[in-house]
Amino acid sequence: MRYHRDDVVDRALVVLDAYGLADLTMRRLGGELGVQPSALYHHFPNKQSLLAAVADELLERGRRTPRPSGWDARVEAVCTELREAMLAYRDGAELVATVRAFGLGAGTPYDELVAALTDGDLDPALVPTAARTLLHYVFGHTVDEQTHLQAGSVGAIEDAPREDSDFALGLQIVVDGIRALAGAGSR
Template structure:
């Protein structure tokens, strides 16, 4: 049977949820799909490319609908969407944090754009976005109220800088 890239990613997410990130390998995934491990390289050049695709899909599923809103409300929703996406899957936070280390741009860009629209210069947009993403990644397992307080503190600081 021939599998599409989306089929492979879907099964990889199922393996992640069932067994965790440490157990997710190209060999295990190929076995689950009933193909030789080399067949997966048709879709992904290596395991890191597979992990990036899984993280992208998890994040895509966690996105909240975009609306025209104030930059700070948008940033808040983006952070909540990231947190929701990470918490929806076993080891989701670990996977997204691992991918983020090698490709910070993917998670930070929507926040940078919101900050830039608010008038932030390139440095403030970059550091502000990175701070928000790292806060969410670091506090994935914390109480919702603690995360909300942390987000509020960072957003208050950004509002002050932008005023």
């Protein structure tokens, strides 16, 4: 059977969720699709480009619209959506953060944060730093949540799953700091 690029990405998401990022290999994916791993290179020149496409699809599947109108509400919506999209798949946070760090993809949340922050009267020189700070908070918090959940589920730690997440409160602290900078003329 001949697969299209979208079929390969769809199956890669299934493999990611079932086995984790470390086991999302071209060999395993080829086996899942019933093709030789070399057949995947017709669609992707290397594993990194495959991972970038998988990360972009993961984010697209978690996308919600419309966005709120206020800059701060938009920032919170983008960050919450990003967290939820990454939590929807095993190792989703590690995948998206890695792809973003390598500059291979997963750029939409950053672009949306820059657009929202630009609308918030923040000094334009601070906008990229504020957007990266928000991403780092979301990535770090979500990796911590996923790692704790996965370690608990396989018995590696004795902690029970966390009942409540402090994600929203932490995000509010970061957004309040940005709001304070914007209100102070972003000295």
